[in-house]
Amino acid sequence: MNRSPWTQARRAARMNPSIIREILKVTEKPGVLSMAGGLPSADTFPVEAIRAACDRVLSTQSKEALQYAASEGLAPLRAWVAEKVAALGIQASPDQVLITSGSQQGLDLVGKLLCDAGAPVAVETPTYLGALQAFSPYEPIFASLASDEEGPLPQAIEALPHDAPGTRFAYLLPNYQNPTGRVMGQARREAVVAAARKAGVPIVEDNPYGDLWFDQAPPQSLSALWPEGSIYLGSFSKVLTPGFRLGYIVAPTELYPKLLQAKQAADLHTPGFNQRVVYEVIKDGFLDQHVPKIRARYKANRDAMAAALREALPPGCEWRTPEGGMFFWIRLPEGLDAMALLPHAVEAGIAYVPGAAFYAHHPDPRTLRLSFVTLTPDLIREGVDKLGRVLHEALAAAEAPTP
Amino acid sequence: MNRSPWTQARRAARMNPSIIREILKVTEKPGVLSMAGGLPSADTFPVEAIRAACDRVLSTQSKEALQYAASEGLAPLRAWVAEKVAALGIQASPDQVLITSGSQQGLDLVGKLLCDAGAPVAVETPTYLGALQAFSPYEPIFASLASDEEGPLPQAIEALPHDAPGTRFAYLLPNYQNPTGRVMGQARREAVVAAARKAGVPIVEDNPYGDLWFDQAPPQSLSALWPEGSIYLGSFSKVLTPGFRLGYIVAPTELYPKLLQAKQAADLHTPGFNQRVVYEVIKDGFLDQHVPKIRARYKANRDAMAAALREALPPGCEWRTPEGGMFFWIRLPEGLDAMALLPHAVEAGIAYVPGAAFYAHHPDPRTLRLSFVTLTPDLIREGVDKLGRVLHEALAAAEAPTP
Structure with missing residues (x-):
């Protein structure tokens, strides 16, 4: 009689707790300096601009803002997105823009x-864990593309299976990738897109970090190189606030109607209030002033972390200094395991994300991800010092003769 | 060379444009009195309370409200929901509450x-069209339960297939159902739940309209009768504002972890700002004062529409006066087709939704849905008068000898 009446779908076996999420719970102890989460600095949230926009929306358009709204999104916001991506080289009509509840x-x-x-x-x-989680319930087989410090290798894309059922798409983050921080150069972009066209594998381009460049803007968008073969995903989470959950898809006309129907079935529409408030904040060029301030702050943080890593990390650790975004990606010396070391790190008062979570196959246990945007430069130095001590101790223990 | 690189999933064939949505586009002409949409009256939106709450949230908790947040939802809001459903007889811990981006x-x-x-x-x-749209991409086979003016018949539930793969759940709207406005009486509820238990078919109970009763509160929740065999869905859209997209699931402990992972994969979390603002509005009993005002307004509208229908509709039309919610459900005389008549109705300056959209199988072409909450009583009378003229003319034409 106590048998459960519920039968879960086959796909439920592919829904698993986020390792990051579980790790964040462990690391959210008081006194732990966390470089684990991918949280933008709350100091960058334009609270006063948002407050003023909330007031304006509720004074001048409250009925529209609080009512049900169109599944496509707010028309002027869609037009704004079309202009925004045009600056990246993507020619798209506002009719190709779908406002989403975050780019997730x-x-x-x-x-x-x-x-x-x-x-x-x-x-x-490796790749963005949230994408693995989003796609997994739809039961794809993941193909991990051989990648280097500029991202996936064109020959790996050319070698993708194209017999039925065919590779449905390549999911690519060309700018300051999460988790590695790497950026694809112009030549690599052209080679990757050429390989994808040749292989008949369309591209899903995810660009949450593209505005967070430090010295120079990243090269041309992949979608600009192959508009009919690319879906582009953007977000307001990193340049304004993640708490409004506002992102967008720019899709080929061929795919738009079905994406719209999927959106409508998923949540009817993204909150109209949120869309109107964000549009009020950004419509007169606010981001042109605001984003450079975020860049300057994150660049200073990046520099602080780069200097601290050079000083504190033991020989044998490898990393590259990211040119934008939010993350350093560290590879530990042979014999160290970032997951196994995490409890020691938390004990020592710091936290990171072990890199293993970001691999569809064959995780590299020596990797870890550090965010440089959540803590201040002083705390970054303190955190990286502690990380260095943990790693030095671990190396010494690994090298000590086994009793 | 112009062959599309995209291959859509098999499930995409099950994603179709909402007929209602297409109809609403046609009916959104200036001068058309629309009783088609399921839009709450915008006059019920508590703009000042929301404005004050936005200010409070941005003054006292801006960093938390604008940052990424927990996938489960805001803890005090989840506790509020647990108390709210306890009043309906559902004993659930806040840990069983998942905040969603609308109940869709x-x-x-x-x-x-x-x-x-x-x-x-x-x-x-018939059933709620949005549920058919939400479930369809997951490729179920719909079983249409034989139903009467109190909802599904218990014997229809008992007769559901229980051999593998089994009937996964029965989706039920016991209170002022969309589209029919019907309510399940206490005896029917008990019989339905007993049949479901016997058949081993769990229940997904959707209750967006339960607070919108006019003379007496509806009977006990289905979930209260079978907690471990029921998922309960609630919403703030009808009692506060749909524009914030805020709903909730109360789920058996057994299902919660996977629902949470599905939520996380779908959009990480519902906007923290929206959750905090709504919690600020409702935390001190605001809805106890506010919902009775909505009830009184909608009851007056319901009465206006009931009187107008009695006066204006031709003999042979059938309907029941709903005891709550937002909709009248009309069945036209033999020979009339609500979909075919819609262009004439729009021409005459009114709009409704043909009922055919709400059937998983075998639509009844004589049915239509009228909302009584969007227009004022005066406009309801005007709209129903026009509808009556359209129907009288159609009947006259149907009865005229064919030339």
């Missing part, structure tokens, strides 16, 4: 529309 | 977790 929802809708059980989806090595 | 997202997450291709899902006849 964009990933879910893309998976829903394009993934069949058993059909391959290509991802970078 | 609740339907999507339920479908994602419980629907397999080819496994039956039972629905009322």
Whole structure:
């Protein structure tokens, strides 16, 4: 009689707790300096501009803002997005713009529309964990693309399976990738897109970090190189606030109607209030002033972390200084395991994310991700010092003769 | 060379444009009195309370409200929901509450977790179109439950397939159902739940309208009768504002972890700002004062529409006066087709939704849905008068000898 009446779908076996999420719970102890989460600095949130925009929206358009709204999104915001991506070289009409509840929802809708059980989806090595989680319930087979410090290798894309069911798409983050921080150069972009066209594998380009460059803007968008073969995902989370959950998809006309239907089935529409407030904040060029301030702050943080890493980390650690975004990606010396070391690190008062979580296959246990945007430069130095001590101790223990 | 590189998932064939949405576009002409949409009256939106709450949230908790947040939802809001449903007889811990981006997202997450291709899902006849849209991409086979003016018949539930893959759940709207406005009496509820237990078919109970009763509160929640066999969906859209997209799931402990993972994959979390603002509005009993005002307004509208229908509709039309909610459900005389008549109605300056959209199988072309909450009583009378003239003319034409 106590048998459960519930039967879960086959896909439920592919829904798993985020390792990052579980780790964040462990690391949220008081006194722990966390470089684990991918949280933008709360000091960058334009509270006063948002407050003024909330007031304006509620004074002048409260009925529209609080009522049900169009699934496509707010028309002027869609037009703003079309202009924004035009500056990246993507020629798209506002009719190709779908406002989403964060770009995570964009990933879910893309998976829903394009993934069949058993059909391959290509991802970078490593790749954004949230994308793996979004696509997984749709039961694709992940193909991990051999990748270097500029991202996936064109020959890996050319070698993707193209017999039925075909590789449904390659999921690529060309700018300051999460987790590695790497950026694809112009030549690599051209080679990757040429390989994808040749292989008949379309591209899902995710660009949450593209505005967070430090010295020079990143090269041309992948979608600009192959508009009819690319879906572009953008977000307001890193340049304004993640707490409004506002992102967007720019899709080929061919795919738009079905994406829209998937959106409507998923949550009817993204909150109209949020869309109107964000549009009020940004419509007169606010981001042109605001984003450079975020860049300057994050660059100073990046510099502080780069200097601290040079001083504190033991020989044998490898990393590259990111040219934008939010993350350093560290590879530990042979014999160290970032997951195994995490409890010691938390004990010592710091936290990071072990890199293993970001691999679709064959995790590299020596990798870890450090965010440089959540803490202040002083705390970054303190945190990295502690990390250095943990690693030095671990190395000494590894090198000590076993008793 | 112009062959598309995109291959859509098999499930995309099950994503179709909402007929209602297409109809609403046609009916959104200036001068058309629309009784088609399911829009709450914008006059009920508590603009000042929301403005004050936005100010409070941005003054006292801006960093938390604008940052990434927990996928489960805001802790005090989850506790509020647990208390709210306790008043309906559902004993649930706040740990069983998942805040969703509107209850439409609740339907999507339920479908994602419980629907397999080819496994039956039972629905009322007719049922909420948005649920059919949410579940369809997960490729269930819909089983339309024989239903009367109190909802589904217990014997129809008992007769559901229980051999593998089994009926995954029965989707039920016991209170002032969309589209029919019907309510399940206490005896029917008990019989339905007993039948479901016997058949081993769990229940997904959707209750967006339960607070909108006019003379007496509806009977006990279905979930209260079978807690471990029920998922309960609620919403703030009808009692506060739909524009914030805020709903909730109360789920058995057994299902909660996977629902949470589905939520996280779908959009990380519902906007923290929206959750905090709504919690600020409601935390001190605001709804106890506010909801009775909505009830009084909607009851007056319901009465206006009931009187107008009695006066204006031709003999042979059938309807019941709803005891709550937002809709009248009309069945036209033999020979009339609500979809075919819609262009004439729009021409005459009014709009409704043909009922055919709400059937999983065998639509009844004589049915239509009228909302009584969007227009004022005067406009309701005017609209129903026009509808009456359209129907009288159509009947006259149908009865005229064919030339």
